[in-house]
Amino acid sequence: MQLDYSEKHRALQSEIRAFIAAHRDKSPKPGGGRRRPDRRMLEWQALLLEHGYFGRTIPKKYGGYGAPPDVLETAIIAEEFSRAGVSPGIMNQGISMLVPTLLEVGTEEQRERWIGPTIRGEVIWCQGYSEPGSGSDLASLRTRAELVDGHFVVNGQKIWTSSAHFSDMMFLLCRTEPDKPKHEGISYLLLSMQTPGIEVRPLRTMTEQATFNEVFFTDVRVPADQIVMGRGQGWHVANVTLKFERLLLGDSNKLMQRLHRIREMMERTDIDGVRLIDRPEWRDRLLRLQGEVMASKYHGLRLLTDTARGEDSGVRRMIVKYFGTLLAHRLSSLAVDVMGANGLIYEPSGESADDDDATTWWVDYMYDIGLIIGGGSSNIQKNIIAERGLGMPREPKPAQPTRVGA
């Protein structure tokens, strides 16, 4: 155990602090990400990329900063930006999921073509995974693609497609090998959302915002070389992507920030003249959550150390999404309770960065449930923890192998 930063890491820390002090007025308001990045955001992003505070370890030739991999540097950057309350840059599925996936399994050409524009925020991606009949059992997906004259011709439907209404591109899972067992018949395609035959219908959620969509495909033609890895290898690629998504959903900086905001709120808010922070029953709720947020934070440091040491974190990593999303919801639950009746005025604007505090907490309170469900629901996470982490056996399979054909 040795939690002090090295000379090099302390230097990075002061460098970032100086950067933030000099440039913080240019930062967009943190949060948001439910619409295309505006000009202010794109300029901020360019500044972060230039200083290596975004895409730090992405090679220069793909538009990154080209620093050698150092998982601690990435953590320090995230922590400093979070602590200062400035935007850490653009967060979207293209950046957090597709880019690492291409770095791991993409071709040279795919990396050169897509990574730069994606991290600069010029190209926005959406994720075409879930279908009406394929949620937790994602591998049963039925959207099919047939190879005709050098093009995959895609037909089918996706659902829960975040940001599809303003995306340029989609990474899509579809069935190209209908005769193979379900996991082996899937391919991972990259396609333009401008391609004829795509129809995007917004899906209004319980927050009243339309952050999700249904996407319909009718004879959508995708050039055959826009496939990541080979035909039938899409499931493998999807799992690479999901791994990054689940880590994203368990970020403890966010939890720590929420905790601080709630504490401030409890210092401002009173009932009958007594501040909530001075009321033991309210304070105890906050303290219980603080203990858990601390556990989450130090757990993150332990995982970082595993990564830096090249050790397999095993079950320790598998719990992150389940633990983190649930804790996030418990935090937003306390926040809405602290606001009480005064916080019930609900006026969502469609973009979270523009919402008032009360509305933001209520959106989070509901959206957190979406996050508990999405990216592999809590029940699926528990199966993964038990089966892959603890070596408990899978549910017995049906007698007949399932083939999901066209």
Next chain:
Amino acid sequence: MEFGLSEEQRLFDEAVRGFLADRVPMEERRRLAEGEGFDAGLWDGLVELGLTGMLVPERFGGSGLGVFDAALAAEALGAAAAPVPFAGPAVMAPLAILAAGDAGQQARWLPRIASGEVRVAVAFAGLSGTAGAGTVRIADASIDGELRGVMDAAGATHLIVMAGDGGMALVAADAAGVAVEVRRSLDRTRALGHVTLTGAAGEPLAAANDPLAAARRVLDAGRIMLAADTLGACQHMVDEAVAYALQRVQFGRVIASFQGVKHTCADMVTMLEPARSLVWYAAYAQDAVPDEARMAACHAKAHLGEVGRDVSRHATEVHGGMGFTDLLGLHYWFKRVAFDRQLLGSPERCREEAAAAQGWIAA
């Protein structure tokens, strides 16, 4: 930055766990649980492993390690439900003498603590936040008081008593005016003492500049030991639950293949792994992050109290009726966790102290 065990710590952990696995098989645990609450042979084993000298500086014959290393030992002892004193005589006592003893007292007592010759229980009359803990009055070398629920009292040769204002004194258990009544507790492997002091001759430990702060540091280290002990005991219970579920067949399948059982096990791991990180951090903070040491110790004790209650129940449930019987002996760990929660401050109390430690409320 390195959040994890060093190679040396790993080897040390293996050595302690290996010793306990050999020395405390289930039948030995059962035998000791029926005994008087102290086994000299097992204590000698701890001494030989160096556990009693961990927090004693090298110049006094110890190994000069930190609270973090001691927490690893506590975790291993909890995992083995080891019927042996540790938090008092090996951790809190040397820390108390280091914090509040004068040079002569340190030179006199610390080598004897490290060698295992003396076993000093630490008894709190106030400060720990336990209901009905008692009172103590230290007037120079004459000490009066009554202290209940004193851990590690069985087999103790000496006691350090702590008053609510941080005043401390050391008395011999066999001195005139000292009565130690050892009572069996819910956790049959660990007895508790009811200590009565009537004009007992003892030596005040009064060299600390800030006695209250010194006493709290001792208390915090004790709390971390209990949290680590709970962590080890819980991990053992989870391992046992998974192993049992992989063997037990119902409806023609091992019960580990049922989602209800799997999800319970997943929930336990999900609580326990971050809890381990918190305990490790809190222990490390005692050695290296003074600003956060108090807050982290209080949170670790509180959090493990809560997690321990849930995990010990779930793990017992996974064992079905067998978990409720005496046959498997799982209840030794269940009771260990329950015992740890009650000592040195409940979760509620510890959270309040965490709030005070960070200035959310007046201390």
